[in-house]
Amino acid sequence: MSFRLYNYVLSGNCYKVRLFASLLGVSYESIAVDFHPGQEHKGEKLLQISPAETLPIMLADDMVLTETSAMLGWMASKFDAGKNWWPVNEPTKITLIIQWLGFASDLTLTIGEARLHSMLNRDVDVDRALAGGKRALRLLEARLTEQSLRGSQWLVGENPTIADIACFPYAALAPDAGLEHDDYPVIRNWLYAIRSLDGFVTMPGIHEVHKLRDTENTL
Amino acid sequence: MTTEPVGLSVNLPSQRVMQARVGDADIAVWRGVSGKLSAWLNRCPHRGMRLSHGFVRGESLACLYHGWHYGSDGVCNYIPAHPDLEPPGTIQTTVFSIIDQDGVLWVSVDGAAGGQDLPGDSKPVRSITFSCSAKAAKDALIGSSVADGSGGELSIHDIAEGSNRLEFKSANGLNSVVVLLQQPSDQSMIAHILAAGDWSVDGMIGISRWSETVRRQAERTKNVPNSDCQDEL
Ligand SMILES: N[C@@H](CCC(=O)N[C@@H](CS)C(=O)NCC(=O)O)C(=O)O
Ligand code: FES
Numbered sequence: 001m002s003f004r005l006y007n008y009v010l011s012g013n014c015y016k017v018r019l020f021a022s023l024l025g026v027s028y029e030s031i032a033v034d035f036h037p038g039q040e041h042k043g044e045k046l047l048q049i050s051p052a053e054t055l056p057i058m059l060a061d062d063m064v065l066t067e068t069s070a071m072l073g074w075m076a077s078k079f080d081a082g083k084n085w086w087p088v089n090e091p092t093k094i095t096l097i098i099q100w101l102g103f104a105s106d107l108t109l110t111i112g113e114a115r116l117h118s119m120l121n122r123d124v125d126v127d128r129a130l131a132g133g134k135r136a137l138r139l140l141e142a143r144l145t146e147q148s149l150r151g152s153q154w155l156v157g158e159n160p161t162i163a164d165i166a167c168f169p170y171a172a173l174a175p176d177a178g179l180e181h182d183d184y185p186v187i188r189n190w191l192y193a194i195r196s197l198d199g200f201v202t203m204p205g206i207h208e209v210h211k212l213r214d215t216e217n218t219l
Numbered sequence: 220m221t222t223e224p225v226g227l228s229v230n231l232p233s234q235r236v237m238q239a240r241v242g243d244a245d246i247a248v249w250r251g252v253s254g255k256l257s258a259w260l261n262r263c264p265h266r267g268m269r270l271s272h273g274f275v276r277g278e279s280l281a282c283l284y285h286g287w288h289y290g291s292d293g294v295c296n297y298i299p300a301h302p303d304l305e306p307p308g309t310i311q312t313t314v315f316s317i318i319d320q321d322g323v324l325w326v327s328v329d330g331a332a333g334g335q336d337l338p339g340d341s342k343p344v345r346s347i348t349f350s351c352s353a354k355a356a357k358d359a360l361i362g363s364s365v366a367d368g369s370g371g372e373l374s375i376h377d378i379a380e381g382s383n384r385l386e387f388k389s390a391n392g393l394n395s396v397v398v399l400l401q402q403p404s405d406q407s408m409i410a411h412i413l414a415a416g417d418w419s420v421d422g423m424i425g426i427s428r429w430s431e432t433v434r435r436q437a438e439r440t441k442n443v444p445n446s447d448c449q450d451e452l
Contacts, residue, residue, distance in 0.1 A: 142431060145345045149423045182238045183348040183409075185230035192235070210274040210281070 002079070003028050003060035006046065008035040010119070012112060012169035014056040015203040016068045017075070020165045022201040024079045036120050069101040072162040085162050096156045097163040103139070104166035110136050111170040114177035133179050137187065140171060144186040153193050160197065168194050172206045222327040222334065224383070224399040224411050225258075227343040228319050236280065238271035240403035244328045246315065247271040251278040257291050258326045260313035264295065270312065323399060323411060335384060337397055338415035344396075344423055347430045349408040351438045356408035357400065359437035360385055365396050365429050368422035393417065396426055408437075 007014045007030045021028055033055055034040040041055050050057045052066040058074075065071050076086035087093045110132030116122035117129070143155060155163045172191050175181065181188050194200070195209045202208050225239035225248060236249040238261060245261040247270035255278065261269050268284035275281070279288040279296060287310075288297035295310035316327045320334030322343050327333070349356040365373040365387050373387035373396055383400040394416030401409040414426055 138431075142427065145427050146424045149344070149427065150420055180238075183407075185226065185237070185346055188235075188237070189230065189232070210276070 002026050003058055003075075004031065005029070006031050006033050006041075006049070006055060006057040008033050008041075008055050010204055011035060011055050012115075012173055012203075013054075013068050013108060015169045015206075016165055017056055017058065017071050018203070019168070019201055020072055020075055020085075020162070023165070023197060023199045024075060024085075025199060026075065026079050069098075069104070069162075069166060072101075072165055076162055084159050085165075087157070087161070090157075093157050093161070097161050100143075100155050100163035101166050103136070104163075104170070106132070106136050107167060107170035111174050111177045111179065114179070115170075115173055118177055130178060133174065133177060137171065137174060137179060137184055140167065141184045141187050144190050148186055148189075153190055155190075160194070164190075164194060169203070169206070176205050222325045222332045224323050224334075224401050225317075225326050226324045227346055227411055227413075228322045228324055229343045230346065231256075231324065234275040236271050236273055236275060238269070239326060240401075241315075241326050241328050244315075245269070246326060246328075247273070247280070248317065248324065248326065249273075249275055249280050251275060251291060253278060255291055256317045256319060256324065257293070258315040258317035259289075259293060260315070262313075263287065264310050264312060322413065335399070337413060338395055341397060341413040341415040342418065342423070344412040344414050344426045345430065346409055346411045347427075347434060349410065349434050349437050350406060351408065351440070352406060353400070353402045353408045355440045356410070356434075356437045357385075359433045359440070360398060360410070363429070363433050363436070366425055367394060368419060368425045389416070 005017055005028055033046065035055055040046060042053050050064055050066050054066055056068065058065040058071045060074055073086055080086065083089065110129050113124045114126055114129035114133055117124045117126050147154065152158045154160050155167065171187060192209065200208065223241045225241065226237065231237055231248065231250055233250045233254045234252050236247055239246045239248050246258050247261040248258045250256055259270060261271050263270055263282040263284065265282065265285060265287050268282050270280060270282060272283040273280050276288065279290050281288045286299040287295055289312050290296045293312040293314040294308055295306040298304060298306050316330065316332040318325050318332045318334050321337040321341055323334060325332045325334040361375055361378060367373055367389055371389055373389045373394060375385065376388040377386040385398040387396040397413045399411040401411065403409060410430060412426060412430055414423060
């Protein structure tokens with residue numbers, strides 16, 4: 001077993017780990033947690049493992065991790081021999097990746113919050129969350145526009161990195177929160193590029209790229 | 220209703236769909252595997268699902284809801300629930316005229332789309348949406364000048380009466396920035412921006428950042444009443 005993941009299917013943060021594990025071809029042990037309506041992540045059993053009251057929780061190499069940035073970094077260091085996803089030998093790139101990992105947390109706090117409201121009727125300041133989400137999408141669109149003018153479709157450098165994985169779920173789930181992608185053409189192209197990666201997996205609200213099949217009857 | 224620019228060609232690769240608005244019409248714009256463009260009313264003839272949520276299969280667009288396929292002529296050519304049935308030719312989408320001219324997609328909802336010529340070497344920069352009235356957006360654009368990245372400036376050169384096109388030119392006339400305006404609603408405006416002449420990557424990035432500066436200015440003057448700017452466009 002490579003690691004253990006306390007997991008919830010509708011969580012964009014848990015999905016970061018599931019997606020990256022699949023892209024790396026790493027198998028792991030998944031423990032389903034009843035986040036809603038059970039609030040199991042706030043129950044004594046899980047608080048004994050992590051008192052953070054958030055999902056996901058990852059148990060890896062004797063560590064208890066509650067930050068998805070750390071989880072993605074650990075998985076890349078451990079399983080990506082080519083050092084593409086987390087290019088430790090390139091100072092500028094890893095610095096920018098850390099920058100965008102921080103930005104990914106802003107996406108959770110804005111689009112993620114607004115989505116909790118629209119999907120689970122969570123009591124949040126929706127106007128604030130949506131305004132923050134729009135600001136975040138504009139920053140992402142601007143960065144990806146500049147990258148595309150440089151000839152890259154990825155957030156940092158010329159290849160996908162853990163920064164793309166960290167920012168992908170909540171950018172992709174923005175319509176669930178009420179923020180459509182219509183005004184963000186370059187984000188749309190980037191989402192499509194990630195969905196086209198070998199080993200891509202879906203979650204509810206994020207579907208795969210529909211490929212041509214021999215038979216259409218599977219629809 | 221004249222022809223409206225709805226996007227930059229680079230932002231709609233083959234086998235992709237996007238949403239656009241021309242006047243009151245909500246439109247699905249898509250490209251077949253061969254690159255062929257179509258623009259349709261964004262409403263599936265079956266149950267009304269937005270076709271811009273659909274996906275492209277070869278030279279057909281499939282609706283996300285029940286998977287009905289429509290060929291580039293807009294006629295339904297496949298119904299997954301009845302795979303052996305040849306759909307009656309009467310099931311069809313509302314088809315509009317679209318052309319790709321010099322890297323810009325133009326749609327008309329009444330008659331043939333006619334694009335505009337751009338300087339020969341125009342390169343796409345970006346499409347950027349302003350959340351403000353058309354007047355506020357246009358005023359902010361006209362009132363600004365674009366830095367060329369090496370100390371010079373491009374100033375506003377051409378604003379034809381009622382035009383949705385602004386052109387900025389360098390002092391020597393060799394470099395220009397063309398801004399094509401699309402007005403999807405009373406409270407938003409899309410600027411499709413292209414650069415012609417000799418531009419480095421940093422220069423192009425500079426144009427993108429300039430558009431964000433202008434947007435911040437325009438959105439600060441948000442509360443400009445909107446009725447008069449409609450005619451102006
Ligand atoms: N700091 C963590 C936060 C993870 C997080 O916010 N997870 C959400 C679920 S997607 C959560 O558990 N929220 C707690 C709650 O809503 O009760 C990270 O960025 O990885
Ligand atoms: S609504 Fe489009 S196929 Fe049913």
